[in-house]
Amino acid sequence: MKIYIETLGCPKNVEDSETAGGILERAGHEIINNPKAANAIIVNTCGFINDAKKESIDRIFDMAEYKQNDKLLIVSGCLSQRYGEELYNEMPEVDIFMGVNDYEKLPQILKNYNQGKREKHFSDYEKIYKERGERKLITPNYSATLKISEGCDNICAYCVIPLIRGSYRSRKKEDILKEAKKLSENGCRELILIAQDTTAYGIDLYGEYKLASLVKELCKIAGIKWIRLMYCYEDRITDELIKVMAEEKKVCHYIDIPIQHSTDKILKAMNRRSTNSSILNTIKKLRKAIPDIHIRTTLITGFPGEDDDDFEQLADFVQDMKFERLGVFHYSKEEGTPAAKMEGQVSEDIKIRRKEALMTMQLDISLTSNQSKLDKVIEVIVEEKDEDGSYIGRSRYDAPEIDNSVIFTSKKNLLPGDIVNVKIIDAFDYDLVGEMEI
Structure with missing residues (x-):
């Protein structure tokens, strides 16, 4: 089965999606990046604050637009764990609801699923941490x-x-x-x-x-x-x-x-x-x-x-x-x-x-x-190459997605994950501009 996983929320949720992807791949399923081409769509939701809940609900309805033929829509994650019964009653578009403790069951849930019959799976958490095998990375491997x-x-x-x-x-x-x-x-x-x-x-x-x-x-x-x-x-x-x-x-x-x-x-x-x-x-x-x-x-x-x-x-x-x-x-x-x-x-x-x-x-x-970093040389990890030929990366002082970026030029051809020294030549509120040191 071809499966698309849509992930919302924090890095902990991303890792849950990666865990689910690894479990599904080991069971013979294929994780793909296109919801239109998927046989099943999993929406891994966030339920931490009201804005996150609203975003998760909106995304569930977005994914429901792709439903056709025998395609399954599955909702997992924090919002589902917390409001599963309520969501089950209010979202008939969703075929399967599951919580944050049920990813290991996914292969069996998919294998036993009866088309047209809605299901919900909410387990209590294990009292000790349970290893779940190698993840299928969503983020770049570097x-x-x-x-x-x-x-x-x-x-x-x-x-x-x-x-x-x-x-x-x-x-x-x-x-x-x-x-x-x-x-x-x-x-x-x-x-x-x-x-x-x-x-x-x-x-x-x-x-x-x-x-x-x-x-x-x-x-x-x-x-x-x-x-x-x-x-x-x-x-x-x-x-x-x-x-x-x-x-x-x-x-x-x-x-x-x-x-x-x-x-x-x-x-x-x-x-x-x-x-x-x-x-x-x-x-x-x-x-x-x-x-x-x-x-x-x-x-x-x-x-x-x-x-x-x-x-x-x-x-x-x-x-x-x-x-x-x-x-x-x-x-x-x-x-x-x-x-x-x-x-x-x-x-x-x-x-x-x-x-x-x-x-x-x-x-x-x-x-x-x-x-304060002007004219200083700092380590930068390369993330992508821009259309104009410059590179975008992060310093040691910046976490992915939430912190600043460093935009810099290089005479060398660089790849994502390369770590290089960059001299800072300009600074803005949340970004730095530099030139790679050879």
């Missing part, structure tokens, strides 16, 4: 995510992930290293470590945080040139981890820390373990140990109870910290979470206005950060 755990135990007041993904389950270190070596053998040069909380890695399996030692082991793998850390919780960024980041040349001087807010009042309401002082202390330690560290963070505006004073403090925090990379979301009221029932809900207009104010402020901060 850059790959590496999931080190599943689920989350943090129980933030606004977040539905524990309801969808279950409790925290670390992968065994030997399984992670085995996959990383296989990725390297297949041409991977950049490993991007992902999880709901990468810094909690190992606590359930080994009784202590093991991210630092895992990273040291990954650095030993030949072929891997860059290792990038995503989704690191501030209160679990240990001195040992900072030391590894500072000393290991393969580890990018980049870290993604979802701080979400800066005032103790709102952090407490969010059920975050961090405090304003702990955040400041961690950032200070990172920047002292790694002077060129680029910190990415995300913030939420308009959380219940956030008043003008809280927002002013948050804005001052952004101005003072000058994060090299910043994303801002306005609070999304998610049913089933404690935050949805809190008093002091902020109007949509104010939430969005506050978000836009922070992002406007960030323009100048990002520009200043980029201008």
Whole structure:
């Protein structure tokens, strides 16, 4: 059977789609890139916030337009896991609904499917991490995510992930290293470590945080040139981890820390373990140990109870910290979470206005950060060649899809995945311009 997989949401969802693709290929199916030519379409949905839910629903209806003859439409992922029964009743266009724990069953589901009979498959999560075999990469082979755990135990007041993904389950270190070596053998040069909380890695399996030692082991793998850390919780960024980041040349001087807010009042309401002082202390330690560290963070505006004073403090925090990379979301009221029932809900207009104010402020901060790289030579991984003959890539300081690009010229013919030295000659809000050093 020819199968097309449409993926929405975060890198964790992308990896789920890659897992599904690997499972289906080993069962004899073919993964293709054209929904029109497919016998079955799988829409792997996101259900994290309202905008993501709307996008997922719109995409399901888009894919339903391709339905003809005996073509199957299958919906999986977070939205399906969370709202499966409701979606089943409201979307007769969909033949099969399944959750985030059912990808291994796909070959059997397809084999046993009776045409015209709608189905739903929603399993509980395994209590320990279950390996699912080699993935079918969607992303280019030179850059790959590496999931080190599943689920989350943090129980933030606004977040539905524990309801969808279950409790925290670390992968065994030997399984992670085995996959990383296989990725390297297949041409991977950049490993991007992902999880709901990468810094909690190992606590359930080994009784202590093991991210630092895992990273040291990954650095030993030949072929891997860059290792990038995503989704690191501030209160679990240990001195040992900072030391590894500072000393290991393969580890990018980049870290993604979802701080979400800066005032103790709102952090407490969010059920975050961090405090304003702990955040400041961690950032200070990172920047002292790694002077060129680029910190990415995300913030939420308009959380219940956030008043003008809280927002002013948050804005001052952004101005003072000058994060090299910043994303801002306005609070999304998610049913089933404690935050949805809190008093002091902020109007949509104010939430969005506050978000836009922070992002406007960030323009100048990002520009200043980029201008500091003028006349410097930085490593860049090539991603594509533009029509005008220039190349587009990313620096060590930039994660794919979400961060800045480097546009540069080269007298040599380059291929995606090549890592080259580029001298920066111009800087904009979110992009750099350069020339390759020969």
